[in-house]
Amino acid sequence: xxxxxxxxxxxxxxITGAARRDAARYLVAPTHFDRFVLPAAYPIxxxxxxxxxxxxxxxxxxxxxxxxxxxxLLGYGHPVPAAAIRRAVDSGGxxxxxxxxxxxxxxxxxxxxxxxxxxxxxxxxxxxxxAVRMARAHTGRQRVAKFEGHYHGFSDQGMVSSWFRYxxxxxxxxxxxxxxxxxxxxVDQTLVLQYGLDESLHRxxxxxxxxxxxxxxxxxxVTGGFDAGFLRRLAATCRAHGVLxxxxxxxxxxxxxxxxxxHLAGVTPDLTCLGKIIGGGLPCGAVVGRPDVVGVxxxxxxxxxxxxxxxxVGGTMSGNSITAAAGxxxxxxxxxxxxxxxxxxxxxxxxxxxxxSHVAALGLSCEISGQRSLLGITFDYARPKLIRDxxxxxxxxxxxxxxxxxxxxxxxxxxxxxxxxxxxxxxxDLELVGxxxxxxLAEMTQ
Ligand code: PLP
Numbered sequence: 001x002x003x004x005x006x007x008x009x010x011x012x013x014x015i016t017g018a019a020r021r022d023a024a025r026y027l028v029a030p031t032h033f034d035r036f037v038l039p040a041a042y043p044i045x046x047x048x049x050x051x052x053x054x055x056x057x058x059x060x061x062x063x064x065x066x067x068x069x070x071x072x073l074l075g076y077g078h079p080v081p082a083a084a085i086r087r088a089v090d091s092g093g094x095x096x097x098x099x100x101x102x103x104x105x106x107x108x109x110x111x112x113x114x115x116x117x118x119x120x121x122x123x124x125x126x127x128x129x130x131a132v133r134m135a136r137a138h139t140g141r142q143r144v145a146k147f148e149g150h151y152h153g154f155s156d157q158g159m160v161s162s163w164f165r166y167x168x169x170x171x172x173x174x175x176x177x178x179x180x181x182x183x184x185x186x187v188d189q190t191l192v193l194q195y196g197l198d199e200s201l202h203r204x205x206x207x208x209x210x211x212x213x214x215x216x217x218x219x220x221x222v223t224g225g226f227d228a229g230f231l232r233r234l235a236a237t238c239r240a241h242g243v244l245x246x247x248x249x250x251x252x253x254x255x256x257x258x259x260x261x262x263h264l265a266g267v268t269p270d271l272t273c274l275g276k277i278i279g280g281g282l283p284c285g286a287v288v289g290r291p292d293v294v295g296v297x298x299x300x301x302x303x304x305x306x307x308x309x310x311x312x313v314g315g316t317m318s319g320n321s322i323t324a325a326a327g328x329x330x331x332x333x334x335x336x337x338x339x340x341x342x343x344x345x346x347x348x349x350x351x352x353x354x355x356x357s358h359v360a361a362l363g364l365s366c367e368i369s370g371q372r373s374l375l376g377i378t379f380d381y382a383r384p385k386l387i388r389d390x391x392x393x394x395x396x397x398x399x400x401x402x403x404x405x406x407x408x409x410x411x412x413x414x415x416x417x418x419x420x421x422x423x424x425x426x427x428x429d430l431e432l433v434g435x436x437x438x439x440x441l442a443e444m445t446q
Contacts, residue, residue: 001041001042001400001401001404002041004041004404005041005042005404005408008042008408009042009043012058012060013042013043013044013056013057013058013060014058015057015058016043016044016045016056016057016058016060017043019043019045019057020043020045023045041400041404042403042404042407042408044056044062044407044412045057047059049064049076049077050075050076050077051075051076051077051424052064052075052076052422052424052425052426052429053076053429054076054412060410061410062407062410062411062412063410063411063412063425063429063432063433063436064076064412065375065411065412065413065414065419065420065421065433066412066413066414066417066419066420067420067421067422068281069276069414069417069420070250070251070255070275070276070277070420071276071277071279071280071281072281072420072422072424073254073255073277073330073334073340073344073373073420073422073423074330074333074334074340074422074423074424075422075423075424075425076281076424078281078330078424080280080329080330080333081280081281081282081326081327081329081330083329084101084280084325084326084328084329085280085282085322085325085326087325088101088321088322088324088325088326089322091321093321093322094317094320094321094322095321096316098319099319099320099321099324099325101321101324101325101328102120102319102320102321102324104324104325104328105118105120105278105286105319105324105327105328105331106118106120106319108328108331108332108335109274109278109286109288109331110288112254112258112259112260112331112335113259113260113262113272113288113289114262114268115272115288115289115290115294116290116291116294117288117289117290117291117294117295118286118287118288118294119286119287119288119294119297119313119318120284120285120286120318120319120324121275121284121285121286121287121313121315121318122283122284122285122315122317122318122323123153123275123283123284123285124152124153124248124250124273124274124275124276124285125152125153125154125155125158125285126153126285126315126318127153127250127273127274127275127285127286127287128152128153128155128157128158128215128246128248128250128273129153129155129157129158130285130287130297130311130313131213131215131246131271131273131287131289132144132157132212132213132215132246133311133312133313134271134287134293134294134296134297134311134313135212135213135244135246135270135271135293136212136213136311137296137309137310137311138212138244138292138293138296138311139211139212139213139242139243139244141209141210141211141212141243142189142210142212143189143190143191143207143210143211143212144157144189144190144191144211144212144213144214144215145190145191145192145193145203145204145207145211145213145214145215145243146160146161146190146191146192146193146214146215146216147192147193147194147195147200147216147217147220148161148166148173148192148193148194148195148386148387148388149161149162149163149166149195149220149222149223149386149387149388150162150195150215150216150217150220150222150223150248151163151217151222152215152217152248152250152273153250154179156177156179156182156183156186156187157186157190159177159178159179159182160175160176160177160178160182160186160187160190160192161173161175161176161178161190161192162178163178163222163387164178165177165178166387166388168192170194170386170388170389171194171197171199172194172199172203173192173193173194173388174192175187175188175189175190175191175192176192191203191204191207191211193214194386195216195220195223195225195227195230196225196227196230198230198233200234201233201234201237204234204237204238204241204243205237205240205241208241208242208243211241211243212243212244213243213244213245213246213270213271214234214238214243214244214245214246215246215247215248215273216231216234216245216246216247216248217247217248217251217252218231218247218248218249218252218260218261218262218265218267218269219252219256219261219264219371219372219374221251221252221374221418222376222387222417222418223386223387224369224371224376226261226371228264228265228266228267231261231265231267232265232266232267234267235267235268235269238270244270244271244293245269245270245271246269246270246271246272246273247260247261247262247267247269247271247272247273248273249261249262249272249273249274250273250274250275250276250285251276251374251418252372252374253272253274253275253276253277253278254274254277254278254331254334255276255277255372255373255374255420256371256372256373256374257341257372258334258335258338258341260272269289270289270290270293271287271288271289271290271293271294272287272288272289273285273286273287274286274287274288277327277330277331277334278327278330278331279323279326279327280323280325280326280327280328280329280330280331281326281330282322282323282326282327283317283323284323284324284327287313296309296310296311297310297311297312297313298310340423341372343423344372344373344421344422344423345372345373347373347421347425347427347430348370348372348373348374348375348421349370350427350430351370351375351421351430351433351434352368352369352370352375354430354431354433354434354437355368355377355434355437356368358434358437358438358441359441361438362441362442362445364379364441364445365379365380366378366379366380366398366441367379367380373420373421373422374418374419374420374421375418375419375420375421376418376419377399377402377413377419378395378399379395379398379399379402380395396416398444399415399416400415400416401444402415402440402441402444403415405439405440405443405444406436406437406440408440409435409436409439409440410432410436411432411433411436411437
């Protein structure tokens with residue numbers, strides 16, 4: 001790929017390329033300079049972002065299909081969070097006490113979900129860590145169950161069997177660390193399940209005595225295969241055995257619909273982890289849920305008692321006034337403009353149809369999937385259901401190549417991440433994406 005795009009890099013992106021090389025001297029992944037593998041072959045370093053467009057340091061413009069990996073549902077530089085951020089800065093910025101914005105965000109979150117208490121954090125990773133700790137404190141049990149291929153942030157627990165490395169039987173996977181340096185005891189204690197398989201429910205029943213919670217991406221963003229019936233059976237199994245059900249809606253919360261996947265599936269989990277959109281473009285996370293479970297994080301007022309009975313969660317910047325103001329403003333805007341969600345569905349459906357027509361015209365084995373405003377492109381030869389079988393195919397390299405060619409034709413799509421459609425995408429943007437896709441496929445298959 002590096003050879004293929006050498007001329008592009010030299011002629012179109014000299015300043016960007018130099019910045020990327022410079023950055024490599026000081027930064028390591030996962031910074032924005034070094035996302036996954038592609039930047040080395042075709043870097044984008046952003047000088048400006050506006051609406052659905054990114055402009056690199058050389059002035060090249062790209063239609064963005066990443067949504068900043070999720071937060072920017074309204075588009076970059078949207079006036080609603082921008083004004084809220086400006087007001088919060090003018091009020092003195094961040095302090096370690098409290099602000100009305102924090103209350104507004106908590107009130108908005110608990111009104112959007114069947115939940116009465118919220119705890120604020122700084123990322124999806126933190127929200128998951130908090131939820132797991134609350135679940136352990138509430139149940140007095142230690143183990144956590146999660147699903148193969150589901151990513152819950154970069155903590156030791158969140159990354160178990162999350163991507164690229166799987167172990168054991170497909171129906172009954174064994175846990176495997178997806179990062180060097182992960183604590184073995186955390187990994188080994190994790191029960192790894194397979195989404196959509198009723199075998200997983202039996203395994204929960206068998207392990208229930210030790211199990212604090214089951215965490216799941218209810219609409220799996222990478223593996224796909226949303227199954228509302230399975231979620232209902234999962235909830236019933238958890239309830240029957242006193243195992244807490246945690247929905248990781250860090251991606252899907254306020255994206256697939258205002259009330260998240262749980263609203264679509266008609267399943268109420270005990271805890272919901274949120275992030276991305278709820279920070280209005282700034283770092284944010286939250287756990288919302290049952291008052292008796294989230295309540296374990298409440299102080300008794302006596303720090304000596306708290307060390308025994310309270311699940312401590314906190315953070316210098318958690319619930320800070322700038323993030324909270326931006327998040328509350330965006331969520332208020334989404335609540336008051338439900339048409340945004342129907343628009344997102346229409347745009348996604350159009351783009352899925354358009355991309356599929358180009359795949360069909362070339363007779364390629366490439367699957368285009370659309371779930372609400374989430375879009376997936378996978379070069380699968382046999383379309384297996386399980387992520388572990390898909391990774392055995394060679395689609396990953398094809399995805400990486402596609403991302404390079406798309407950049408050449410003016411579209412930024414993250415090579416190995418779910419694509420996101422936003423409110424700022426115009427019909428003209430999506431038509432451009434369709435043309436870039438047709439050209440890219442033609443060049444890739446030459
Ligand atoms: N949960 C899911 C489903 C995610 O996709 C992510 C990040 O992509 C996270 C948790 C972690 O969120 P963050 O990157 O904000 O830590």
